Amino acid sequence: MHSLKKSLFALSLIAALGACKEDEPASQATPINTVASTMDLNVPVDFNFETTEQVNLDLNIEDAPLASKYLLKVYTTNPSAAASPVFSSFIDNGANLQTAISIPSGVLQLYLVMQAPDGSSFLTILPKTNTISHTFYQAKYKNQIESFGGPDCNNGCDNSMTLTSNLQADDEEDVYCITGTYNGNYSITVKDEAIVRLCGTGNIPNITINEGEVQIVSGADVVVTNFNINSDSDNELVVYQGGSLTITNWFSPNADVTNYGTMNVAALNVNSNCDLENYGTFTVTTTNFTTFNGDVENHGTFTVSGNASINGGSDFKNYCGLYFNGNLQHNGDIECRAYTKVGGKWTINGGAKHKMKDGAMAVCEDLLLNGRIEGSGSTSLFKVLDRTDANGGAQVKKNVEFCDANGIETQPNNLFRNGATESCSLVLPVDACNPEGNGQPQVQDADSDGVADELDAYPNDASRAADSYFPSENTYGTLAYEDLWPAFGDYDFNDLVVDYRYQQVLNANNEVVDLKARFVTRAMGGSLDNGFGIELDVAQNVVSSVSGTRDFNGIITTNANGTESGQSKAVVIVYDDASQVLVNTTGQAFVNTVNGNPSIDPDTADITINFSTPQTIVSLGTAPYNPFIFVDQTRGREVHLAGEAPTDLADASLFGTIDDNTNPNGDFTYKSSNNLPWAVHVVGGFDYPEERTDISQAYNFFSVWAQSGGVSFQTWYDDQPGYINASDLYIAQ
Ligand SMILES: [Ca+2]
Ligand SMILES: [Ca+2]
Ligand SMILES: [Ca+2]
Ligand SMILES: [Ca+2]
Secondary structure: OOOOOOHHHHHHHHHHHHHOOOOOOHHOOOOOOOOOOOOHOOOEEEOOOOOEEEEEEEEEEEEOOOOOOEEEEEEOOOOOOOOOEEEEEEEEEEOOOEEEEEOOOOOOOOEEEEEEEOOEEEEEEEEEEEEEEEEHHHOOOOOHHHHHOOOOOOOOOOOOEEOOOOOOOOOOEHHHHHHEEOOOOOEEEEOOOOEEEEOOEEEEEEEOOOOEEEEEEOOOEEEEEEEEEEEOOOOEEEEEOOOOEEEEEEEEOOOOEOOOOEEEEEEEEOOOOOOEEOOOOEEEEOOOOOEEEEEEOOOOOOEEEEOOOOOOEEEEEEEOOOEEOEEEEEOEEEEEEEEEEEEEEEEEEEOOOEEOOOOOOEEEEEEEOOOOOEEEEEEEEEEEEOOOOOOOOEEEEEEEEEEEOOOEEEEOOEEOOOEEOOOOOOOOOOOOOOOOOEEOOOOOOOOOOOOOOOOOOOOOOOOOOOEEEOOOOOOOOOOEOOHHHHHHOOOOOOOEEEEEEEEEOOOOEEEEEEEEEEEEEEEOOOOOOEEEEEEEEEHHHEEEEEEEEEOOOOOOEEOOOOOOOOOOOOEEEEEEHHHOOOOOOOOOOEEOOOOOOOOOEEEEEEEEEEEEEEEEHHHHHOOEEEEEEOOOOOOOEEEEEEOOOOOOOOOOOHHHOOEOOOOOOEEEEOOEEOOOOOOEEOOOOOOOOOOOHHHHHEEOOOOHHHHHOOOOOOOOOOOOOOOOOOOHEOOOO
């Protein structure tokens, strides 16, 4: 049981960590403006002031209940709160999804919700890494033992050797690491709490544990004729994942055996002082009679080829796939939470109980029931393929459906009690532990695009199936510009402030059919009349139409599809003149940057870009794509985020002039010789500085973050105690 506990603990630990961010605790966050102005920052040359990072997803679904598409939603905060996903995508059962997503830097884990076509969903929390790999469903009951690894013969060895003579391992608590090929001539005896670690391959005639432990590690493949484990509470045999142990004679352990790998034993007798735990594949390979007197826990696949008896003292728990190919009789209790199959006759003796829980399934050819079958939790299914003989005293109780399709042959009065029913209609899905399931779940798909109505955001439109938002359906990112480029500005980053939210409309193949964008222009803290646009990383001719753009002054020429002319990539000019979008009716200089002046309502622009050919998520790139302003009606005077490429219409003669140090042929763009940008991008809510207030003054940790190359204070813009000088920010009147 220890691994299950460990994995649950690990999960709860991760969940608990989620409450705080990577930054220093708020109580220690005291103002430490290390520079007087942004101009004095000492910034690493390769830092582009990113507040987001890219995470690669490598996800699979295996053995899911339905042969259909599932909908993945990725959250950066707990989805049980009022959160909305940062990414959505379909995954077919049995298929792989590889894609890149953008998330705010400083996020420690991602919350992956998998929605099934039957309306069910479940949550997986994974620590953030550069690439997140995960397989859904397969691990439903099989615990996450992979992540715990195992010992090897390179570490922790007190004695390292090959097996060239009989070995008596008897130095107290020493680890004996045995590598190489075992030639079948030499035996091992373990005494005095020694640990023998087998890392090699081959045959060993006898292994005896008198006092101590034997470990079969990953990569080891060991065949043992006689494996004796004598009674001692400290004695243990552990086969790790990737390790294999075959025992060709009777195996009759008197102490604990734990298998994470592969164990094949010719014949098995589990003594009463043995606890047998299987997380991997355990097989009794011959039809010799198997007896269970000790406790068994199966979390993997456990197969008994012949007849077997589970005796009264055995506490037998099955959490995954349990197979008795012959007859089984039991006197003790079996608790089954997954799948149990008896190929022959299953006898449940008087006083014995087969307990089923939460949609478990049991199947046998014939049943002789003198004892009890009892369900708890959601309904379980007990299925008899041929003959059911239930005698007086037999009971089927509570949350169980009992299925004998050709009828119960003999039964007493009152066989079914407390809600148990005789029926075969319970629908149970196929999963990693239950290979047959029962019944066929129905999936409705009105537009036949392969996405169930339950998951289809466009259930009557076969070319559309989901919406994937960034940053999310109910949040925005912010783009904040300085507009004196190529000259330095004053670093209040409010000359033009635009919030954005993108909505990718996906078809059933995860291709982007439409890209919708909402741009909210909030502030104009400058006197220049700037335009604003975005460049997508796809050719202009894959766009079929663009709507929602505004051209006030006629300086932009467009193709028939609405993209800008003269561009190889798809460039969409949202508007050519911010001063006509955010019309200044206040009589004051600037719009929405001077505290005390009247405010102007922000402008909202909804842009829709339709693609003639649906684009893959990867080819389109990640939001915010490549947004830019062009300054004071001069189309070629573009200002982009640091590190982003100019469009084809940018005036290359301006690069490297005045304070700019752009090398458009390298990857050093829109930065000064001291690595300063002309724009910042923040996801998740950004209050820009008041007019002429340097961002390094308004945000106490901006300078620390910038000088660390984005490592420290990744959420410097968060409203946490000590982070913000509120009086330095613009407050709408
Ligand atoms: Ca029958
Ligand atoms: Ca559909
Ligand atoms: Ca659809
Ligand atoms: Ca400025």
